[in-house]
């Protein structure tokens with residue numbers, strides 16, 4: 001009588017999959033390949049948004065564009081990300097990578113008043 005082998009398929013399966021996973025191409029710079037970083041988002045906002053928006057209490061801005069702290073309170077993360085992927089209306093079409101959008105949304109989240 002034949003005894004079942006302990007790991008009939010697992011070993012060959014893994015030995016194929018693991019090297020294959022290691023050979024996958026590195027994610028492109030455009031992909032959100034690290035967690036969103038609010039600090040980097042804040043620097044981006046200072047550099048790219050203050051021509052028009054008030055970013056924090058200290059930074060630049062015009063009355064042509066709504067202050068970003070007010071925008072952050074009025075909009076959800078999803079709405080902010082969608083808008084930044086496709087700015088429209090009076091906002092010019094600035095081009096941002098997905099990583100930049102994720103960082104900006106994380107930064108905008110820090111502008112909302114904290115729950116007590």
Ligand code: HEC
Pocket residue numbers: 044045048049050051052053064065066071074075080083084088089090091092094104
């Ligand atoms: C050249 C000027 C300009 C720059 C630069 C700019 N914006 Fe805007 N933005 C505007 C204007 C004007 C509006 C208002 C659009 C409208 O109401 O139609 C706007 C609207 C927005 C809105 C939507 C507000 C809402 O509640 O609907 C968001 C979010 C936003 N901007 C984020 C940003 C971020 C983040 C940056 C920097 C990465 C940025 N903007 C850079 C001019 C600008």
